[in-house]
């Protein structure tokens with residue numbers, strides 16, 4: 001999502017005549033787009049701002065901070081860093097050119113973080129990738145999981161009107177894009193603001209668009225993930241048999257403290273239905289370890305979910321306290337060392353699961369969308385299969401942006417190797 005918003009920011013600046021440059025040292029405008037979901041990226045921002053001070057001194061570059069850290073820590077950013085000229089929240093990217101123009105009249109940091117209650121279109125988007133495109137369908141979140149800062153940073157859910165979504169996908173198709181990812185914090189709760197059409201209708205209306213061959217969407221909340229969506233995925237040729245469905249924990253007690261709104265059993269029933277309808281489905285998930293009150297037994301239940309589901313990939317994190325969140329009230333913290341150990345144990349288990357699953361693919365043929373040349377050598381390329389796994393391969397001709405059929409010859413836990 002942040003990548004998409006960075007590309008929107010770049011698009012806005014380009015439309016005003018700005019040009020990208022390869023080194024921060026040479027630039028007149030530096031914008032740092034930020035993520036606040038976990039503690040680490042927030043710390044990174046402050047250390048980066050410290051490092052940028054010499055550029056500010058050297059060429060008086062204008063420095064801005066955008067995104068969720070900007071929304072949540074606006075005062076801290078402007079007070080701690082004299083070099084920051086503006087702080088703009090995720091709802092206000094369109095305002096950046098106006099703010100930059102007004103900077104000469106202002107010696108103090110400009111803070112602009114009002115909330116948008118409705119969807120606001122941003123064009124054009126300066127995309128880096130011309131094969132696979134993110135298409136935003138909604139923003140914000142109404143769920144308030146107890147650990148999560150997103151609803152406070154991004155605000156409540158706002159849905160993009162369906163005609164804009166269709167127009168953007170048609171435009172991408174005309175430009176030669178082969179794949180789209182529908183993007184939103186909770187894509188399943190999508191509702192067209194005009195017609196009230198839901199996520200299933202959205203999928204059905206976009207799938208006939210010619211030129212786009214693979215459709216994916218991220219992120220789904222297990223609570224709103226219905227059997228209707230599963231049926232539509234199974235019946236619609238272009239929708240990839242791939243799904244990211246964050247479970248966060250395998251323990252019912254922890255899921256309850258997290259306020260996730262489903263039990264382990266309910267989650268696993270949805271996984272069962274997905275596998276029944278699409279036996280080849282590739283699944284991934286998000287997991288938090290060391291949430292307050294998490295016991296060894298709770299953690300072992302998370303490990304057992306991994307063994308049962310056999311995810312293609314997981315994204316796992318140590319719990320970190322976030323401002324405004326309800327989980328701050330839980331005083332029974334898991335010590336850092338234990339969180340660290342649990343994360344290692346979880347990732348090691350998943351590494352073994354992935355390696356075994358990948359090894360079983362050796363000798364099979366699969367369709368891969370080539371995303372470009374890899375840096376390895378002249379004829380090396382990389383792409384993704386329908387399950388969203390990275391596949392590296394050699395090709396005598398440039399197949400960037402094309403679908404190729406590869407035979408898998410080797411693998412590691414995190415990627416596959418194929419040949420044409």
Ligand code: 5AD
Nearest residue numbers: 147148246286287317318319320322
């Ligand atoms: N601590 C650790 N991980 C978190 N996530 C969200 N909030 C926190 C937090 N406070 C993780 C969740 C979410 C992903 C985007 O980030 O797993 O799905």
Ligand code: SF4
Nearest residue numbers: 141143144145148150
């Ligand atoms: Fe955060 Fe929960 Fe909303 Fe996801 S569903 S963005 S984890 S509050």
